[in-house]
Structure formats: C-alpha cells, structure tokens
Amino acid sequence: MTKSPKTLFGNFRPAWRHYFKNDQVSLADILHTGVRPTIVSALDMTEFDTPWSPNDIAVQDAMYAKYGLEWTVVESVPVSDAIKLGLPERDKHIDVFLQSCGNLAAAKPKKTIITINAMLGPDWMRTNMAKPFDGYEESVAPLRLGFSFEEMAKIDLTDPNFTDVPAAWPNYDSTKMAETLKRGQELGAEKYWDNLEYFLAKVVPALKEMGLELAIHPDDPPFEIIPGVPRILQTREDFERILSYGDPEVLKLCACVGSYASGTKMDAIDMVDHFGSQRRISWYHLRNVTKRFGDNGELLGFDESWHHDGDIDFLRLADTIYDLHADLKTPAIGRSDHGPDLRGEGEQPGARRGYTFTGRSQGLQYICGLFETGR
Numbered sequence: 001m002t003k004s005p006k007t008l009f010g011n012f013r014p015a016w017r018h019y020f021k022n023d024q025v026s027l028a029d030i031l032h033t034g035v036r037p038t039i040v041s042a043l044d045m046t047e048f049d050t051p052w053s054p055n056d057i058a059v060q061d062a063m064y065a066k067y068g069l070e071w072t073v074v075e076s077v078p079v080s081d082a083i084k085l086g087l088p089e090r091d092k093h094i095d096v097f098l099q100s101c102g103n104l105a106a107a108k109p110k111k112t113i114i115t116i117n118a119m120l121g122p123d124w125m126r127t128n129m130a131k132p133f134d135g136y137e138e139s140v141a142p143l144r145l146g147f148s149f150e151e152m153a154k155i156d157l158t159d160p161n162f163t164d165v166p167a168a169w170p171n172y173d174s175t176k177m178a179e180t181l182k183r184g185q186e187l188g189a190e191k192y193w194d195n196l197e198y199f200l201a202k203v204v205p206a207l208k209e210m211g212l213e214l215a216i217h218p219d220d221p222p223f224e225i226i227p228g229v230p231r232i233l234q235t236r237e238d239f240e241r242i243l244s245y246g247d248p249e250v251l252k253l254c255a256c257v258g259s260y261a262s263g264t265k266m267d268a269i270d271m272v273d274h275f276g277s278q279r280r281i282s283w284y285h286l287r288n289v290t291k292r293f294g295d296n297g298e299l300l301g302f303d304e305s306w307h308h309d310g311d312i313d314f315l316r317l318a319d320t321i322y323d324l325h326a327d328l329k330t331p332a333i334g335r336s337d338h339g340p341d342l343r344g345e346g347e348q349p350g351a352r353r354g355y356t357f358t359g360r361s362q363g364l365q366y367i368c369g370l371f372e373t374g375r
Contacts, residue, residue, distance in 0.1 A: 004068075005036040011325045012318075012371035014364055015040050015073060015283070015335035017355065020060055024350040025357045027067040033361045035368055039064050039071040040115075040335055048080035049092065051099035057107045071108070073283060073333065075115040075254075076217075077101060079199070081180045084120050085187060086195040094202050101203075105210035113282050113333075114207065115254050117217040118196055118233055118242070120184045121177055122165075124220040127151035129353040130346060131303060143341035145354050147262070148292075148301035152225055157181055185228035192230040197245050204246035215254040215282035216242060221262040221302070235265045236274065243280055256285035258337060261311050262302045264291075268312050269320055276324035284321065284334030286367055288312050304338055304354070307363045318370035332371075336363035 007013065016030050016037040022044050030037065043052050043060065064071045077100050080093040104112055117123065127148050132141035156162045160178040184192070200214075207214050219233040232238055243251055253275055260268040275281050288310030292300040307314055325332045339359025346353050 005031060005034060006368075007036045007038075008331060009035070009368040010371035011322060011331050012368065013038055013331040013333045014368055015333050016360075016364070017041070017075065017335055017337075018064075019352070019355075020044055020063075022350070023355075024345075024348060024352065025355070027064070027069065029357055030069065031067065033364055035364065036068060037335070037364070038073065038333060039069050040073040040075050041071055042074055042076055048078060048082065049089075049096055051096045052077070052103055054103045054107055057103055061107060070110075072110060073113045073115060074104060077104075077114050077116065079116050081120060083199050084118070084192065084195055085180070085183050086191065086198070090195075090199075094199060098203060098206050101207060101212055102210055105212055111211055111213065113213045113215050115215045115217060115283075117219070119219055119231070120192070120229060121181050121226075122157060125152075125225050126354075127155065127301075130341060133340065142359070143346060143353075144304045145338060146301065146303040147221055150300070157226060158185075181226055181229050184230055185226075187230070189230040189232055192232060193241075196232075196242065200242075200245040200251065204250050208247055208250045212250070213252055213282050214246070214250055215252050217254040217285070218256050218259040220256065220259040222259055222266065223263045234263065236271060239271070239275065243275075248278075248280060252280050252282035254283055254285060255281045256287075256337060257312055257317060258285065258287035258289050258304065261289050262291070264299055269317050272317065273320050273324070276321070279328065281324075282333075284332060285337035286314075286317075286334045287337040287339075287363070288314060304340075306340065307336070307366050314367070315370060318367070322371060334367065336360045336367060339363045 014035050014037040017040045020041055043056055061071055077097055083090045083093050101114055126145045128146040130143040131146040132138050133144055158178050158181045160175040163174050165172060204214060219231045222234045224231050255272055257268040260266045260271045288305045288307050289302045290305045290310045291302045294300050321332045338354035341353060341356050342358040345351055345356035345358060
C-alpha cells in the first residue's frame with residue numbers, strides 16, 4: 001500500500017509558505033516536496049481599513065483542504081505603518097486587525113498562529129536578489145539573496161523620486177515610502193517602542209479570548225539599514241522587552257534564525273535555546289546565512305546560503321529545537337525560509353526571489369532529515 005506523505009519528522013512539523021493565487025508554486029507542487037507540510041499563508045490583500053471576510057478565509061481554507069493541506073499559520077495579518085507611527089488612524093486599523101483575527105479564529109477550529117513584524121516601511125531588505133554562489137562558473141551558478149552595506153548606501157528610500165529598488169515589493173509607492181520613513185526618523189526609537197506597546201496592550205488580551213497566538217518576527221536584517229529609521233529588535237534584550245508587553249500564553253516569537261544570524265549582536269542557537277526554554281517561541285523560520293567581514297573585522301553584509309553550509313550549525317540547531325519540544329511535548333513547526341534560486345526558476349513569470357520551489361524543497365527535505373535521523 002502506498003503511504004501518504006508524512007506530516008511529522010521526529011517532533012518536527014514541516015511548514016510551507018504559500019501566496020495562494022499570487023504564487024508560482026502550485027498546491028500540487030507542494031505535495032511534490034515528499035512531505036505534507038502545514039500551510040503558512042495570508043489573504044492576498046494589503047488594505048488596512050478592510051477586515052478579512054469570513055467568506056474569503058473559508059474559500060482559501062477550503063482550497064488548501066482540497067489538497068489535504070492544513071492552513072495553521074497566518075503570515076501575516078498586516079499591521080499598518082500608521083499603527084507603528086502612532087498616527088490618528090491607528091485605532092481604526094487596530095480594530096480592523098482584530099476583526100480579521102476574530103474571523104480567522106471563528107473559521108478555524110484549531111489554534112491558529114498569527115505572525116506579525118515590527119519593521120517600518122520596507123519590511124525585510126536585501127540589496128541583491130540574484131547573487132551567484134561562490135565556487136561556480138557564473139553561467140551555471142545557483143543564485144541567492146544578499147545584503148551589502150555598501151550597496152544599501154546607494155538605495156535612498158527616503159527620496160520620493162527613487163524607484164530603483166532591488167526587492168519586488170507589490171504596489172511600491174516611492175512617495176508614500178519616503179513619507180513613512182521620514183516620519184520614522186522624526187519619531188525616534190523610544191516613541192516607536194511606545195506605539196508598539198500601545199498596539200500590543202490592545203490586541204493581546206483580545207487574541208487570548210479568541211484562542212490565538214501572536215508571533216513576532218525579528219527585524220530582517222537586525223540592524224539599522226536607513227539612517228535614523230527605528231529598527232528596534234536587534235538584541236536579545238530587545239526581544240525580552242517586547243515579550244514583556246503581553247501575556248506569555250499569547251505573545252511569542254517567530255524565531256527566524258537567519259535574521260538572528262545576519263548581524264553580530266545575537267547567536268541564533270542561543271536565541272532559540274533561551275526563549276524556547278521560556279516557552280516563548282511559537283514557530284520557526286529556518287535558513288542559513290554567511291556573514292562577510294572587512295579587514296578590520298567590520299561587518300560588510302551577509303549572503304543567504306545553503307541550509308547545510310553557513311554560519312549556523314544546523315545539526316546543533318535541530319538538536320536544540322528537538323530537546324526543547326521533547327520537553328514541551330508539542331511538535332516544532334518550521335518552514336524552509338527562503339532558498340537558492342535553482343534551474344532558473346527565479347526568472348519565470350510570477351516568481352518570487354527566495355520563494356522558488358526547488359531551493360526551498362531541497363532545504364525542507366534536509367531539515368526534515370535532521371529531525372528524522374538525528375535522534
């Protein structure tokens with residue numbers, strides 16, 4: 001008898017990020033990974049003044065269920081820049097956020113994880129979306145995402161006329177981006193913290209009543225990329241602070257190990273062990289990076305790498321996560337977060353750099369193997 005694709009490897013539950021109608025990767029493709037991952041997705045809408053409707057949620061949920069896939073992690077219910085900046089419309093946007101979360105809770109009988117981030121404006125940032133891996137002839141080299149301080153200095157997102165952005169952001173509006181970032185520069189880091197505390201004080205008690213978890217993704221990368229624009233999640237102490245703003249049963253982390261490892265102020269495995277032992281990690285983003293340093297030890301940037309070949313010892317990371325969840329008696333949910341662009345998939349219509357199929361599938365299989373055979 002042919003067995004169905006596995007959903008659990010040791011105590012690891014693989015996950016897959018899917019963009020629903022706007023994804024080059026089909027639902028059939030996901031089953032070709034050789035596993036049956038839990039789905040990480042969101043509605044394909046970015047409006048901050050319109051809640052997600054029960055019908056739209058049900059339609060998307062049913063489409064995944066048709067393929068035997070379960071949508072358990074929402075990434076992300078959008079948190080507007082108006083909330084982060086404390087603008088007059090923030091209370092309306094918070095109400096909409098909670099309406100969307102309430103509709104998700106009502107539509108999905110199992111506990112759902114809502115993922116958000118605290119980044120202002122450009123969200124995650126890379127300066128090169130198709131950088132060849134070292135050690136290959138350029139014509140056949142796999143491609144990866146990279147970040148360079150030198151290149152970032154040439155990208156002026158505070159200029160309303162600057163449109164040569166490296167990332168394929170949907171509906172990019174250079175004038176709106178410049179206005180948002182300048183407001184962030186004027187606001188400063190402590191006021192930014194105040195605004196996030198205000199938001200979390202409003203939403204965490206409501207989410208507890210709904211039976212939802214709220215997972216905060218780190219700043220990516222975890223350092224200032226635009227002069228004066230707050231990036232507040234750069235150290236372990238920063239994460240201690242933000243977790244202090246809410247009930248530990250609700251407010252947790254999306255532990256993105258690649259983000260932790262992209263700077264010099266955090267050790268990825270230490271972060272997982274520290275917060276995991278406090279039961280403050282909801283789920284995991286799993287990718288590897290290789291940092292680049294200058295002659296004087298200064299950080300020049302980083303490149304995303306193969307899961308098995310970077311600054312993070314993935315075998316030790318898997319052991320750490322395994323031990324944490326053996327104690328918790330719950331599986332660790334994690335997705336292969338980004339992957340190399342292989343076989344030219346990033347050049348195909350509708351492709352998202354970092355989110356092509358083969359590279360992420362390869363990474364997911366490697367991670368599942370670590371958990372399956374490592375114990």
